[in-house]
Amino acid sequence: MKDLFADLNEVQKQAVSTIEGPLMIIAGAGSGKTRVLTYRIAHLIDKGVDSFNILALTFTNKAAREMKERISLLIGGTEAKNLWMGTFHSVFARILRAEAIKLGFPSNFTIYDQQDCINVIKKIINELQLDTDIYKPKQVLGRISSYKNNLITVRAYFNNPELIQADTAAMRPKIGNIYQAYVERCFKSGAMDFDDLLLRTNELLTRFPESLAKYQDRFRYIMVDEYQDTNHSQYLIVKALASRFENICVVGDDAQSIYAFRGANIKNILNFKKDYPDAKIIPLEQNYRSTQIIVEAANEVIAKNRDQLEKNVWTQNPSGDKIPVYRALSDADEANYVASEIFSLKMSQQKKNKNFAILYRTNAQSRAIEEALRKKNISYKVFGGLSFYQRKEIKDLLAYLRVLVNPKDQEALLRIINYPARGIGDTTVNKLIVGADQQQKSLDEILNQIELLGNSLGINKPTIDKLANFWTMIKSFQVLLKTENVYEVAMKVAVTSGILKTLKEDDTPEGISRVENIQELLNSLQGFVDEQTQLDEGDSSLNFFLENIALASDLDSRDEHDDKVSLMTIHLAKGLEFPVVFIVGLEENLFPSQMSLNTRQELEEERRLFYVALTRAQEKAYFTYATTRFRWGKIVEGEPSRFLEEICEKHLEILNISFTNTIRNHSGLNSDLFADDFAPRYPKSSDPVYKKLKGQIKPPQNLKSISNAKLANPVGGSVANLKIGDYVLHDRFGKGKVVSIEGDPENAKALINFENEGDKKLLLKFAKLKVLG
DNA sequence: CTTCGGAATTTTTTT
DNA sequence: AATTCCGAAG
16 A cells, blocks of 8 residues: 555645544645545545445546546555445435435436426426416526525425515516426426435435435545535535534635536535534645646636635746737637647647647537637547537437336427327327326326227327337337347337438438437447446446436546547536646637626626636646627627736737727626625516517617628628539638539529538528638 | 428526 | 427428
């Protein structure tokens, strides 16, 4: 066993060796937090603590896996095997599987992702005959989610006049009814959403003292990483579990709290000392990651925030390069600058692709950058955005698998009942739903007896047969599942259901890629089976596979051996580090986001986000912004982000025109700003409620948007005379050859064969093509 | 019941 | 620009 203390500084040693009682480690950016955590766990085990009694909650599953590996290396042997490590969601999902029956859920409950939730809410809003302009499904879900995260159940909601009052004041008095219907429907479907995984865990621990005792006894040592981003629900779980032994160690940095929008409560970390008056607090302030310039610049920005714990992050590292600031003329220009900078650093300093990260505020920004990197043949990987498992074809096949595991999963069932098309239309589906409602049965129970019940539901004979056939097919898959492994079953499903056949009929590039995606899903099932069967206590059930997917994040698939530039949102970059980091799109209304300018709290979160972004960089950071950018199908003008102003100029290397000349005076926030945390949100004037109630009120004009007509049409003479056989250059698709042209001159479309992208049909008016000579 | 095409709507961040 | 929604024709 290796000497655990040899490569730690004094403060880190203290943090590692304090193992009893409550402890809060305030870990500044780059201060060796992960090292402390791993060593601390290794130290615990070294001191004779059974790894079975340790619970460590991390932010991603991948972080957990890696930490576990490192611990195994430190202590050797298989001691670390029993460690329970993972995200809140995955750890408690596992516990809930074992305990679900107590809560009235089947142990094979489904986990609904956000899209599933939104679909359920949409249906409810329609059924209640409410207006989806006022009750926007996504917003409603956000509201429900925040209730759940604050442990406000439906009953608690209706018992709380203040909440009802707040929603009524916001012109949305029916939120409670939607909430109620939503919870009922999830329950009937045997489904939990992400928030339920935490809420129901709380329910389990409060309603069943014996369960509480069991897990308190098991988890004698608890560690929570990224504590600043826990929400109230998570906070209560931790508190309940830790209350017996109080061996609770939380690690976090209030300056890096960036998930308030999904309920994270920065007060959890700010109030730790109140919860545990005996708590030791150890600040880790020495940064080992970044150059002095980067650390100082980051400190300058974060200092503008009012709500924070005092700390002083410093470094002994070399001072390093100034941070270049590039002012781009457009998003494409910005992307090209980044790409050529990467190219030249690779040449001059032998850097690898994987040494670079490009960080942005919104996923949509990746497009322009991808294009620029492709042009320079720099290989990259985009994280986040629309993930593999959210693609339609994947969700379709997964829906079949979900129904096999949990036939009550209504969302999945409705998704596949007529896909591929088998003549079961909306009319029939509605009859089924109404029938199920009247008879107090679930859809699968109706389908089980469809031949008996169909007539009384007003379904005609041929349709009954179709339903019966469909259901027999599902049943046959279920039988198969008893003897065959999940890969074989999924394969069978893909073929027998007709999914593969339907997809193969489409031979457009998109269609072909859909088939490939299905293939990839099948491969990953195969991989899952192989992996799980090799493990001693592997679980190769379909149920477990689906759970893994539901809770997987895109980051979990990150492979350090892959030599690729990483593109991701700043949120996703939390906890990572890269030698060179580009922070792009530093413009007002983009970063800080337009949506975050209403309250001081929101603006401060954007600033923390900036802090996170900058502190990812080890050797060199770059800032870029664009004066015009393609957004929402329009060209929009932008001005430099206020965050650039907040950094002392001596740390910056202004590459072209000084932004300080162009910067406006940011008076700070928009109108009625200093809204309090819990003040009810009154609808803004742009809110549809106002339009509905008071007739057409003009929304505030976006001052910055320029009419499309002038700029987006640089066709000029050249493209107007486009002929078949011409070679053209497209902003995104690159070089291509014109195959055909159709339509009147005003709205002419051209079919173009692009070298890298295949055939595309483009409207010339918008395509911004350059004809190559 | 299905399919197709035009219209409307949309953009923050995610376990 | 891209996705989703909706209505009409088949």
